[in-house]
Structures are given as C-alpha cells and as structure tokens.
Amino acid sequence: MNGKRLTDNGRQIEKIKEVIKGDLLINHPLKEYTSLKVGGPADVIVFPDGREDLIKIIRYLNEEQTPYLILGNGTNLLIGDRGVRDVVISLPPGFNRLELIEGNKSPLIFAEAGVSLVKLVKFCVDHSLSGFEFACGIPGTVGGGIVMNAGGRLGTFEDAIQSITILDHKGKLITQKKEELMFSYRNLQLPPRSIVLSAIFQLKKDNQSHIKRTIQEEMKKRKKTLPLEFPNAGSIFKNPEGKKAGRLIDQAGLKGTQIGGARVSDMHANIIVNSGDATANDVLCLIEEVKTRVYQKTGITLEPEIKIVGEN
Ligand SMILES: Cc1cc2nc3c(=O)[nH]c(=O)nc-3n(C[C@H](O)[C@H](O)[C@H](O)COP(=O)(O)OP(=O)(O)OC[C@H]3O[C@@H](n4cnc5c(N)ncnc54)[C@H](O)[C@@H]3O)c2cc1C
Missing domain, CATH: 3.30.465.10 (Uridine Diphospho-n-acetylenolpyruvylglucosamine Reductase; domain 3)
Structure with missing residues (x-):
C-alpha cells in the first residue's frame, strides 16, 4: 500500500496508544519474532488484545491511510536489515481461542x-x-x-x-x-x-x-531432512510445476554455498540457514545467487515462497 508512513507523523503513535488496549512498542527489534533471526526494528509494533481492539486499530489506520504488516509466528518471513516502517501488528500472543x-x-x-x-x-x-x-x-x-x-x-x-x-x-x-x-x-x-x-x-x-503413529512417522522424516539446529524459514523457494526446488538447487551444486552468515543447508538445499551472524542482506544475496545459478543451469526461474518485507 502506498500510504503515509507512520513516522511521518508522531501524532499517529499517540493516537494508536489511545485507541488500543494491547501493548505498543516503539523502535522494537523484530528479528526475535522470526525463525530466521535476521532483520531490523519496527518503528511501531502493536499486540491487539482481541478482535475489538484490532478492529479499532485497523479502522484508525485506514482513516489515516497508514499501511500495516501482519505478523504470525514469523516462520515464513525475511525482514530487511533496516526494518519495517509499516505498523506491525502481531496476532500472537492474542487471538488464541x-x-x-x-x-x-x-x-x-x-x-x-x-x-x-x-x-x-x-x-x-x-x-x-x-x-x-x-x-x-x-x-x-x-x-x-x-x-x-x-x-x-x-x-x-x-x-x-x-x-x-x-x-x-x-x-x-x-x-x-x-x-x-x-x-x-x-x-x-x-x-x-x-x-x-x-x-x-x-x-x-x-x-x-x-493419528499419533502418523504424526510420529512424519516427525521422524522431518527430523532427518530439516536442519533444525540452525535458525531458518523453511523452504525458501516454491517448487516449480512438476519439479522440486531443492533438487534443482542441489543439482546446481549449491549445497553449502555461503554468503556472510547465510548458508544453503547441506541437509536440505531449499533451506537457507542462519549460521549465527547472518544479516538479511546475506540471505537476500544468497537467494539471488541461487536463483541465478539455477537459472543458468536449467532455464528455470525459482520463485520465493518466503515473504520478503521491510527495507534493506
Ligand atoms: C523449520 C520450518 C519448517 C517449515 N515447514 C513447512 C512445511 O512443511 N510446509 C509449509 O507449508 N511451510 C513450512 N514452513 C513455513 C511456515 O512455517 C509456514 O508458511 C507457516 O504457515 C507460516 O505461518 P506464520 O504464522 O509463521 O506466518 P508468518 O511468517 O508470520 O507470515 C507469513 C505471511 O502471512 C501473513 N500473515 C500471517 N498471519 C496472517 C493473518 N492472520 N492474516 C493475514 N496475513 C497473515 C504475513 O503478513 C506474511 O505475509 C516451515 C518453516 C520452518 C521454519
């Protein structure tokens, strides 16, 4: 949405504080709200305490033409290093009926x-x-x-x-x-x-x-194939029609490729892990590198599954 950014007007923050019952934090780091553990701060993040609270915030933001970003558990999100100017609205820990x-x-x-x-x-x-x-x-x-x-x-x-x-x-x-x-x-x-x-x-x-047996078998398979010891955001790319993105990346010889602290997992080529000190920029550069190399080898353009938000 091309609306006004909240920082254009500090009055808006005061107004949101008046409108909502839930918590509001200013200039708050977002990386801890994502499974990849990268990214900069939110100018403002709010935690509505229920449906009525959220409705009030959304009506207010709509009147002011101010854009917003919804946060779930942040397990499919890449937040830019300069963070998010839109108002971030976190649904957890509320909305848990x-x-x-x-x-x-x-x-x-x-x-x-x-x-x-x-x-x-x-x-x-x-x-x-x-x-x-x-x-x-x-x-x-x-x-x-x-x-x-x-x-x-x-x-x-x-x-x-x-x-x-x-x-x-x-x-x-x-x-x-x-x-x-x-x-x-x-x-x-x-x-x-x-x-x-x-x-x-x-x-x-x-x-x-x-039901339990099905879940146990599924969990066993996941443990064998997912690099769960490193922060990650699950599959980075969607599977192209009739193909597996992971296999294409593997065939392009990219397992283990590293840029800064971001690495293509050795266990699962469609996962990029944060090996400790990755920035969002490292991850974005690695995504581009993988896309380019897979395209050069196969002519297929991979499309990201993860949502890339904020400023970098
Ligand atoms: C280790 C690991 C394994 C994974 N395995 C799988 C898998 O097997 N299959 C799979 O499909 N995915 C998988 N994922 C990816 C991810 O967990 C899923 O996509 C999940 O559904 C994202 O939910 P979330 O609450 O974390 O959403 P977020 O990452 O917080 O948000 C994802 C997108 O949805 C939007 N959004 C979130 N909540 C709302 C809402 N209430 N209303 C409107 N928009 C909303 C956000 O703005 C964002 O654009 C995996 C991730 C990890 C880290």
Whole structure:
C-alpha cells in the first residue's frame, strides 16, 4: 500500500496508544519474532488484545491511510536489515481461542489466527481428530498457515477448512465458506490487506493411536531432512510445476554455498540457514545467487515462497 508512513507523523503513535488496549512498542527489534533471526526494528509494533481492539486499530489506520504488516509466528518471513516502517501488528500472543464445536455431520474446530500449529495438532490428537497430521512440525500459526496454504505430503490447510472470518482493510468482518475461497499452492487469494481472524475446520473422528503413529512417522522424516539446529524459514523457494526446488538447487551444486552468515543447508538445499551472524542482506544475496545459478543451469526461474518485507 502506498500510504503515509507512520513516522511521518508522531501524532499517529499517540493516537494508536489511545485507541488500543494491547501493548505498543516503539523502535522494537523484530528479528526475535522470526525463525530466521535476521532483520531490523519496527518503528511501531502493536499486540491487539482481541478482535475489538484490532478492529479499532485497523479502522484508525485506514482513516489515516497508514499501511500495516501482519505478523504470525514469523516462520515464513525475511525482514530487511533496516526494518519495517509499516505498523506491525502481531496476532500472537492474542487471538488464541481454540474450541471443539460439535457439527451435525462431523466434528468441527474453531481456531483463532494466533493459535500455534503445535497447539492445534496436539488439540486434535487429544480429541482423536484426524485432518491436521500434515501440520505437525510446521512452526507457524493458524492465520499464517491459512494465508500460506501451508502443508506438505499429507495435505494442506485447504483440505481442512470449512470457513474463515477475515477483517478487511476498512475494519469490516467477512465470513467466507470454503467454496468461496481461492486456494492454490502455498497461497490463498484474499482481498488486499485483509487479516485472517479465525477459521472453522472440519475434521474426522479417528483412532487416537493411528493419528499419533502418523504424526510420529512424519516427525521422524522431518527430523532427518530439516536442519533444525540452525535458525531458518523453511523452504525458501516454491517448487516449480512438476519439479522440486531443492533438487534443482542441489543439482546446481549449491549445497553449502555461503554468503556472510547465510548458508544453503547441506541437509536440505531449499533451506537457507542462519549460521549465527547472518544479516538479511546475506540471505537476500544468497537467494539471488541461487536463483541465478539455477537459472543458468536449467532455464528455470525459482520463485520465493518466503515473504520478503521491510527495507534493506
Ligand atoms: C523449520 C520450518 C519448517 C517449515 N515447514 C513447512 C512445511 O512443511 N510446509 C509449509 O507449508 N511451510 C513450512 N514452513 C513455513 C511456515 O512455517 C509456514 O508458511 C507457516 O504457515 C507460516 O505461518 P506464520 O504464522 O509463521 O506466518 P508468518 O511468517 O508470520 O507470515 C507469513 C505471511 O502471512 C501473513 N500473515 C500471517 N498471519 C496472517 C493473518 N492472520 N492474516 C493475514 N496475513 C497473515 C504475513 O503478513 C506474511 O505475509 C516451515 C518453516 C520452518 C521454519
């Protein structure tokens, strides 16, 4: 959005402080809010304490034509070294209601956007519900998972959704059923600047030990293939049609390639790890290097899956 930046006008910060009940922090480092652990500060980050609070903030920002950025668990985000000028709105730790609703045909779950997928998967296991085994080991939130249509071999969010409730940029609540939603590979098309607030998921009753076994097997596979000891943001690139991005990167001989503190993982070529002191610039340069080398070798242009935000 090409709106005014908040720093254009300190009055706005005072006004947001008046409007919201939740916390507000100024010039706050963002790297700790991302799994890659790089990036600069947010001019302002707010933590709305619930739906009403968020609606008030969004209506105010809309009136002022001030852009905003929604933060889930930051596990698919690369934040530039100079940080973010838009107002950052963190949904966790609020928005964490998770409830079982008894549907007519099958069990339903209501989940708010800030619920972590770890909590959601555990909830499903505890209630012997099948349908979210695919999300085990994905470190995001329900909101981030829906927006990214996150998933893997066993399924994606699209499979489990019954409906979602979003807040549009004017602060209006809209509920959309699955049939109205345009999911695609690692994407859900939403009206610009909408925020996913909650979802209802349709699941199946199943044998608890069967669900647990599926999850254990999946976790075993993930542990073998993911460089979990280093900060990372999961897959950097989307898989091109009919191909695996990781295999193309590996075939281009790029495993272990390092720029500054950013390195193409030796375990999984589609993951860039922060080996300790990486900057966002290191990661961005490595992304460009990988794209160029894969293009030179295969003629395929890789498209980033991670969201690159802020200033560098
Ligand atoms: C170790 C590791 C393993 C991973 N494995 C997988 C995997 O197997 N499959 C997979 O698909 N992904 C995987 N990921 C990537 C990531 O976890 C998912 O994309 C996840 O769904 C992102 O959720 P998040 O809450 O962290 O979103 P964030 O990273 O915080 O945000 C991602 C994007 O969604 C937007 N957003 C977040 N919440 C909302 C909301 N409520 N409303 C509107 N916009 C919102 C943000 O603005 C941003 O553009 C992995 C990541 C890591 C670090």
